[in-house]
Amino acid sequence: MSDSKRSKVSPVAAVPERFGSAVGGGDREHPSADKRRAAGKALRDAVPRSKHGRWTPPKKRRDPLEVLDESNEGRLAQLIPIRFGRMAQSPFNFFRGSAAIMAADLASTPQSGLRVQACGDAHLLNFGCFATPERKIIFDINDFDETLPAPWEWDIKRLAASIVIAAQHLGLDESEAAGMATDTARSYRERMANYASMRALEVWYDAIDAELFVEQIPTGQAREHFEERIGEAQKKCAPEHLFAKLVEDHGGAPRIKDEPPLIFHPTPKQAPGLTSDFTKGIALYRNSLSEHVRALFDRFHFRDLALKVVGVGSVGTMCAVALFMAADDDPIFLQIKEAKASVLEPYAGESQYKNHGERVVKGQRLMQSASDMFLGWLGALNGRDCYIRQLRDTKLSAIVEDWDSKTLRAYAKICAWALAQAHARSGDAASIAGYMGPKSSFDDAISAFAVAYAGQNELDYKAFTNAIKAGRFKVVTEA
DSSP states (O other): GGGGGGOOOOOOOOOEEEEEEEETOOOOOOOHHHHHHHHHHGGGTTSGGGGGGOOOOOOOOHHHHHHHHHHTTTGGGGGGGHHHHHHOHHHHHHHHHHHHHHHHHHSSSSSSSOOEESSSSOOOGGGGEEEEESSSSSEEEOTTTOOOEEEEEHHHHHHHHHHHHHHTTTOHHHHHHHHHHHHHHHHHHHHHHHHHHHOHHHHHHEEHHHHHHHHOOOHHHHHHHHHHHHHHHHSSHHHHHHHHHEEEEEEEEEEEBBTTTTOOOOOTTGGGGGGGGTHHHHHHHHHHHOHHHHHHHOOOEEEEEEOOOOOOTTTOOOEEEEEEETTTEEEEEEEEEEEEOOOHHHHHHOOOOSSSHHHHHHHHHHHHHHHHHHTTEEEEEOOOOEEEEESSSSSSEGGGGGGGGGHHHHHHHHHHHHHHHHHHHSSSSSHHHHHHHSSHHHHHHHHHHHHHHHHHHHHHHHHHHHHHHTTTSOOOOOO
């Protein structure tokens, strides 16, 4: 992409040790929370909060279909029709797969000048429950493919827009959808104010555990369903469950079952390390782990690897499942995902990490209250950067289609809480809280933006489906 097609922002301080330059005042080493809060409030003079409520496509807005075309660069060609087939199912699915389009749009919106480690793709289905290394179930952001230091507003705007689009997906009326977006922004603002008043270690230790999560869901069938799913996940041994589901006996050796086109073994061209059982790649990954985790990982030995289609936006990127065994009845599954450049890079600046797998891992560790202990990265032999984590380690994702309006509203507020927590870990909670203030001005603006952008998403979706009908994009519809 040429620079003339990019809208760039200048890097601004994102982490606590740079608070002074972020808020533009004295006491650069250790400014008090009150001073940082006041400095954040002063930023409203240049960028009033009401400006965040506006969305009008820029005159030189890039063609969204062109952006989608560019996002396919480097993907496995045979999987792109599956990606587009999933995106074509609904405006909600289209939004999930079009983070690159919104990143370009967000770059044209007002920014306070404060930055955090941003998720980059903070729609509501990129949050969920999972197990910590201590086997405690928590709720947090669970997808960091696009993470990068960037304006904090971009994440909350994408989250709020996803809530409005999800409400529309469920057939809720416009006023209810707008109210949910307002509640999302309010939850973020109030939680950020709480983090602004905490000590640094208190922020770092904070987590939304399963009990806290369930308490936020309205009593009734939805809460009972969440409690049931969490209880089942806690009882189930994920590797053992996955082994029975994914593996078959192949001449006395365990082998991942082929289920084309969604699960299949790669060719040597797709996976050059195949001929050597990925010895070099495994060694590179091992070096990215902490020393004590290496001791555990060394108990396991590689047995098989297959490519696996996952998600919506990720379809077509190299994603694999690797089976390792410590004994005949002691498996572990690792998910290997390609990490391409973040969709935010053209607008927020390049990553400081040469390996995008490392970018994802470092961003995830910074934003999450607890991360998978097997989280690591490598540069693959085929030239693709990758990151690795356990496959489905007690992971519970949202199933929006099963929800009523009360459940969606409650879930939106919990997502906003988790997002505020992640931003408070990497950025300056006091400055951000000072900018938002104690009243609803910011909430109302974010709601207005989310409703307007949901309309833009609808228009882009129609352009996309029309392009499919015209034969520009091929799609595969899954059963």
